[in-house]
Amino acid sequence: MANRLQNVTESLAVVVLLHSGLQAQVPAAAEQLQTGQRVFAAQCGFCHGRDAMGGETGPSLTKSPLVRDDTSGDKVRALLRDGRVDKGMPAFRLADNEVAAIIAFIRDQRTSANGARRTVDVADLQSGNADRGRSYFNGAGRCATCHSPTADLAGVANRLQGLELLQRMLYPAKSRAAKVTVTTRSGETITGTLAYRDEFTIALTDATGRYRSWLTREITFAVDNPLDAHVEQLGRYTDDDMHDVLAYLQTFR
């Protein structure tokens, strides 16, 4: 959940900072910063730190790659309003001036000298050996079963660096959706992309884009989740393996 939460909260930062970028080239007034600090500390501080530089479960909002890369932010503006309670992030019922104050506060923190409390720099992650990583990738790690440096991973080191690359290597949460095949009692077989799953309901999106769901007790189903191999590998990696594979991936340019 922490991973999901980080995705959500990083996205939140996008909205906050983009919004601020649209409207505030003028330095924020001291009073607004104080309001922003107060509201941020109470509502956001546990997850993101009182200083917006990371707290318990939440990353720094001042160093997020999404903040760097995203150009829209509409989704997360809505997220700030509605929350995603099922993912652990509540809705925030904040007045417009409070939201603006939070924005100003994070902008101010972004430029302050105190930062980097929870940052991991690319230079920190250079302890691995790419040759050993190649051996692991092709051998014990079984990475080559699904991946290739000349196909899906070609140029990956140009797209992702440092912590972001390491996180995606360990568990690429959004990369490939699981496939599910449902067999009804009448013998009909339906295959699609897994759209929802709990103990009682399973749903897929079929080839036409239609969402279809069933009670699990009424059908049988089989899930093929390419990420299962990543989960299994978490229990097999030594820390050296992890750093070596990262070093190898960093050669994919």
Add this chain to the structure above:
Amino acid sequence: MTTCTTCWRISRHFAKALAPIVLVAAVSAQEGGDGWRTYHGDNTGRRHSPLTQVTPANVHQMTLVWAFATGDTSQIKGTPIVANGIVYVTTPDNVWAIDARSAHQLWRYTYPKNEGFHIGHRGVAIDNNSVFFTTPDAHLIALDANTGKEKWNVVVADAKKGYWSTNAPLLIRNHLIVGVAGDFDNLPGMLTSFDPVTGAKQWVFYSTPPPGTDGNPSDGATGGQMWMTGTYDARLNLLFVGTGNPTPVLNGPARAGDNRWTDSIVALNPDSGKLAWGFQATRHDTHDWDAAEVPVLVDAAFNGAPSQLLLQASRNGYFYVLDRTTGRSLLTKPFATANWAKGIDQDGRPIPNPEKEPARDGRLVAPDESGGTNYRSPSFDPGSGLLLVSAHDAYGIYFFKADHGAYGWAGADYGVYGTSVLRAIDYRTGAVRWHHDLGEGASGAGVLTTASGVTFTGDTAGNVLGLRTADGATLWHAAIGRVGNSPITYELDGRQFMLVGGGSSLYAWALPEPPAVR
């Protein structure tokens, strides 16, 4: 490729006919089912009800009696308290008193805006006239139980230093025991006792030494906050409470040593606050693994001898059985994925592997920061001898470098992947008799068991579940949104209710009533 059938989440592979567990006199068992008067339902922390109207045979008939939408955006994470037909439920800054029959609101108390962390709230404590409530800025408020009007307001700890509170106080006779939190600053761990009538401070127990203490008993560590509600044995007159992680949180070199009494279970005299004994669940923790989880008190045979036991499924992924008269370890065994220990020492404590301390280039560690379990309560079923724990198998990556400093968090960590599983642990061996998958992610739901053999909990998808305690089979469910608290049960008008929070609403379930005869 995973092949699934209709019962894919249930593994009864290990379920078997359960040998009856002979229990000697249970510690201050539930006095009856007509309320839920304390955080755990009684002083033992077993969260086990004597009520038997709802059974494995009829639980599938349960129906919604009422739902109470707080209207607040905060999730309900606390335990509702029920007494004299009134339910008291909380979110940060808010207490509601509602009719347990109808959900009609009697009053709402709202605390003024403040800067404390609004991360969650565990609930109130009550006596005959008062409702006791902690605030995000670490105050303790007494409210008139009839009106919700403030009777007094005292400071528990200085919020400006970084303390906050989510704590449900524990009332032991004339001692109101209140804990605080404070991970983001290097603060001594404090547990404070107040006079429930006047709010006067009675004593403070420090789990790590306050400034000015002679010597260096914690090896330079601060922290060890006691933010969860403890348990109490009246015969021994001992209060048991779990302490939190040391600070600085991820910086181990700054506090080389065991860092007592962080990540520990401590036994205190509730009249004086003096330490009787301590047991450290994690020595020199560098992963935020509070041992604040519920210390469950069980009187039962252990190795053939009647024993006064304390059970804890701890955030570090290990299950502990202690002799609660002395704190001596009887059993230590992992219940969730854990890769951080080299073995178990002669005192029953896992031996931390220094290679798994946070490092500049990162260490892949299980559990992750949210732990093998957390504040969500377990439940002990005396009939089967099972401790039911909402467990979390999860990996995180942990970083520390000198640039992160030695204050507060002092490092960085990121969750990688986790999945939740309800595990039924045999208290005598630590073996998992059965498990029930709860889905990917971390469940926020605690566990309730009843004497009729029903278990209630929640999964990660927003379903509240009714299971058969004997083998974990699903008997009933309802999709109510994220279950963020631990279910409770009580009897009113001859009817057994089960209350559980889903999102920011509270739901009351019971068996259907027959139509009224006119």
